[in-house]
Amino acid sequence: xxxxxxxxxxRAFEVTARHASFSSAARELNVTHxxxxxxxxxxxxxxGLPLVVRAGRxxxxxxxxxxxxxxxxxxxxTIRAGVERLxxxxxxxxxxxxxxxxFASDWFMPRLAAFRADNSGVxxxxxxxVDLVDLTAGTHDFAIRFGKGDWPGLESTLLxxxxxxxxxxxxMVPDWSPDRLEDLYDLPWFExxxxxxxxxxxxAMGLDLKARRNVTELPGHMTLAALRGGQxxxxxxxxxxxxxxxxxxxxxxxEDDLPGRGYHIVHRLGPQRPxxxxxxxxxxxxxx
Numbered sequence: 001x002x003x004x005x006x007x008x009x010x011r012a013f014e015v016t017a018r019h020a021s022f023s024s025a026a027r028e029l030n031v032t033h034x035x036x037x038x039x040x041x042x043x044x045x046x047x048g049l050p051l052v053v054r055a056g057r058x059x060x061x062x063x064x065x066x067x068x069x070x071x072x073x074x075x076x077x078t079i080r081a082g083v084e085r086l087x088x089x090x091x092x093x094x095x096x097x098x099x100x101x102x103f104a105s106d107w108f109m110p111r112l113a114a115f116r117a118d119n120s121g122v123x124x125x126x127x128x129x130v131d132l133v134d135l136t137a138g139t140h141d142f143a144i145r146f147g148k149g150d151w152p153g154l155e156s157t158l159l160x161x162x163x164x165x166x167x168x169x170x171x172m173v174p175d176w177s178p179d180r181l182e183d184l185y186d187l188p189w190f191e192x193x194x195x196x197x198x199x200x201x202x203x204a205m206g207l208d209l210k211a212r213r214n215v216t217e218l219p220g221h222m223t224l225a226a227l228r229g230g231q232x233x234x235x236x237x238x239x240x241x242x243x244x245x246x247x248x249x250x251x252x253x254x255e256d257d258l259p260g261r262g263y264h265i266v267h268r269l270g271p272q273r274p275x276x277x278x279x280x281x282x283x284x285x286x287x288x
Contacts, residue, residue, distance in 0.1 A: 005046040012039035013051060014076055017061055017069035094123035095279045098135075099144035101192070102220030103263060104128040106240050108144075111286060118282060122275045130192050130220070135268050141276045142267035144283075146237055149264045156264040160287050162239040163257035164201050169230035170251040178254070181206055188232030189215045190223040201235055205254045237263070 004010070015025040016036060026033045044051050051065035061069060099108065104126055115124070127133070133140055135154055149156040172187060189212055199209060218226065220236075227234040228244060233253070239262075244250035265280055272280065 005043055006039075009039045009043040009046070010072055011076070012036050013043050013065075014069060014072040016040055016052070016059070017065060018073065020059060020061075022059065023057075093273070093275075094125040095273075095275050096125045096127070096140045097142060097144065097279075098127040098129055098131075098133040098140045100130060100146060100220055101128040102224065102237070102240060103144055103146075105221035106224065114286075115279075115282060119278060122278060124279070128219075135266065138268075141273065142265055142280065144263055145266050146261075146263050148258065148260050149266075151266055153269070154266050155269050156266040157284075158260060159263045159265050159283060160239060161260075161262035162237040163255050163261065164235060165238045165241065165245075165252050165256075166202065166205060166233065166235045166254040167227065167241060167245070167250045167252050168233045169227070170248065171230060172232070173251055173253065176251065176253055178206075181208075182211075184233060184253070185211045186213055188226075190218055190226045190232050190234050191215060192220045192223060193217040201256055204256060239263075 012025065012029065012035075015028050016022055019025050019028070022033050022036045022040075026036045029036065040052060047064075047068075049064045050062050051068060052059045052061055105128070108126065112124075115122075127140065132145070132151075133143060135143060144159065145151070145156075146162075149158060168187065173183070176183065184207065202209060214232075216226075216232075223234045224236060224240060226232055227236070227241070227250060238245075238255070241250050245252060265283065267276075267280075271277075
């Protein structure tokens, strides 16, 4: 029969046997003397044998109690050792982050030295990718994603709010007017190779996507390089081009500013490893 008495009762007896005292066991387990005594009595009823001999304030083990105590001490010791090995394995793992290439190159990498200075001993493994990695698979600790925070089955926290802008160098669109979208169709466009969300922004702008004649797919940070070099039209999170807009190097052709949109920290439900939680706290402090 594959049956075990309640774990709490087994644990109470093992600690009691190790200390030969209900009071000492109660202190270790952070419960009352009476609670420990009741658990041991319940275990005796479950097994059908006396395990301890109570004598005033002291106690001794019966032969059955001594045998069970040895087995439980070995068993709980094996459990403790196994848990500690797993904990150490988890502590040795780097913090594994999947994030967009643009966020990695334009925001994270310039701050990497500061992260290392503030978080000695925490190793990072960055996976810059436009793919929505399955975070439930356990291969990554968290993601930094752009969107509205609505990823089912995951927990997300807005890290940096940002609107979406479609923009170009001013000299490319000197007479730009929202009423003349057709002027954009002949211009070079640069996009990340995961265009579904970008397409939705451009459709909302009123563009006929099929009418564009010159579209090049590049990693996000390279699209920004093309934009800053005056080579074409780009859709981007505004936070990456804010300085360019303020300096007049980039003209905003269209902006979509929805509440809650921006870069989010996204992870599985439940607690995080200490190093992961530390990294997330550091990220939040950077945007304070």
